[in-house]
Amino acid sequence: DEIKTQKGVGLGVHGAHRELHISKVKQPNSGTQFALADYSHENLEGIFTFDSKNDGTTSNDTLYTGNSASFKSDYDRAAVDAHYNSEKVYDYYLNEHGRNSLDDEGMAIVSYVHYGQNYNNAFWNGAWMTYGDGDGEFMTSLSAGLDVAAHEMTHGVISKTANLVYRGQPGALNESIADIFGALVDDSDWEIGEDIMAPAAKEDGLTRLRSMSDPNSVKVTNEQRAAYATDERKVYPDHMDEFYNMPNSVDNGGVHINSSITNHAAYLIGKEIGREALGKIFYRALTVYLTPTSNFSDARVAVVQSATDLYGEDSAETAAVNAGFDAVGIY
Numbered sequence: 109d110e111i112k113t114q115k116g117v118g119l120g121v122h123g124a125h126r127e128l129h130i131s132k133v134k135q136p137n138s139g140t141q142f143a144l145a146d147y148s149h150e151n152l153e154g155i156f157t158f159d160s161k162n163d164g165t166t167s168n169d170t171l172y173t174g175n176s177a178s179f180k181s182d183y184d185r186a187a188v189d190a191h192y193n194s195e196k197v198y199d200y201y202l203n204e205h206g207r208n209s210l211d212d213e214g215m216a217i218v219s220y221v222h223y224g225q226n227y228n229n230a231f232w233n234g235a236w237m238t239y240g241d242g243d244g245e246f247m248t249s250l251s252a253g254l255d256v257a258a259h260e261m262t263h264g265v266i267s268k269t270a271n272l273v274y275r276g277q278p279g280a281l282n283e284s285i286a287d288i289f290g291a292l293v294d295d296s297d298w299e300i301g302e303d304i305m306a307p308a309a310k311e312d313g314l315t316r317l318r319s320m321s322d323p324n325s326v327k328v329t330n331e332q333r334a335a336y337a338t339d340e341r342k343v344y345p346d347h348m349d350e351f352y353n354m355p356n357s358v359d360n361g362g363v364h365i366n367s368s369i370t371n372h373a374a375y376l377i378g379k380e381i382g383r384e385a386l387g388k389i390f391y392r393a394l395t396v397y398l399t400p401t402s403n404f405s406d407a408r409v410a411v412v413q414s415a416t417d418l419y420g421e422d423s424a425e426t427a428a429v430n431a432g433f434d435a436v437g438i439y
């Protein structure tokens with residue numbers, strides 16, 4: 109096949125006009141097709157978006173293609189956002205941290221959209237991202253969230269760096285770092301998942317999945333509350349006094365729950381020193397100091413050391429890091 113890099117356009121899940129890097133594929137037998145395959149970045153294998161076709165299997169999945177360079181059907185929208193947001197996250201890691209893709213060696217960035225049916229989640233499976241369409245009541249297509257894409261892709265970065273085990277405190281740190289970079293890439297707020305909540309959910313006060321600024325304030329569904337086996341207390345803690353000791357059978361020991369404690373510390377630090385410095389410090393902690401079994405106290409040591417390396421022991425940045433961890437009770 110003859111493959112040529114070219115520009116495409118599309119509509120995102122919420123109607124935004126998106127400019128895309130795609131490919132024109134000329135096949136000897138089936139004519140010309142346009143694929144969500146982006147070969148435009150130097151030293152990057154590519155950014156590829158696949159169609160999982162809502163059929164519950166992966167055996168049928170194919171590269172997302174169309175007959176023109178314009179991807180504007182309703183069905184296209186989830187793919188357009190996955191493709192567009194993947195490039196945004198790639199650019200963030202490259203421009204902010206000099207990191208060339210998830211492994212820093214230009215590995216392909218692969219996403220699958222239209223996974224399952226009414227699937228209210230997205231995940232990194234160790235090799236690529238997968239996005240559900242949401243059920244339309246609780247969530248919309250999950251690829252609509254730049255913070256969601258950045259969260260999932262950061263799981264990829266983590267797996268190639270500190271490789272924090274996905275359980276207990278190291279697992280909560282893994283989740284928290286995915287949220288922190290999710291918020292930093294999606295550079296407007298400290299909320300996670302605000303762009304993937306369905307209108308009906310928003311009417312019920314379910315306006316985001318997690319909040320770094322005010323974890324306690326997040327409203328959850330009865331199903332979420334039941335799944336996490338938490339009581340009428342706040343679901344998401346913002347201090348070690350509220351740390352949940354959960355069995356590993358429940359959310360791997362509450363990795364999506366206790367992550368809010370370090371999320372809140374990061375928010376407090378970011379509020380003082382700005383998002384860019386926060387990103388630099390946490391990126392250094394992730395890639396230089398954290399290890400697979402790091403707990404919350406180890407994370408404090410790692411982040412303080414990173415701030416010290418970058419800005420000095422007596423800097424405002426290092427002081428802010430210490431104050432942030434103090435405020436959430438991590439020593």
Ligand code: ASN
Pocket residue numbers: 229230231232259260263283
């Ligand atoms: N969306 C979730 C996450 O990335 C999926 C999971 O539970 N692993 O954390």
Ligand code: ZN
Pocket residue numbers: 259263283286
């Ligand atoms: Zn996660």
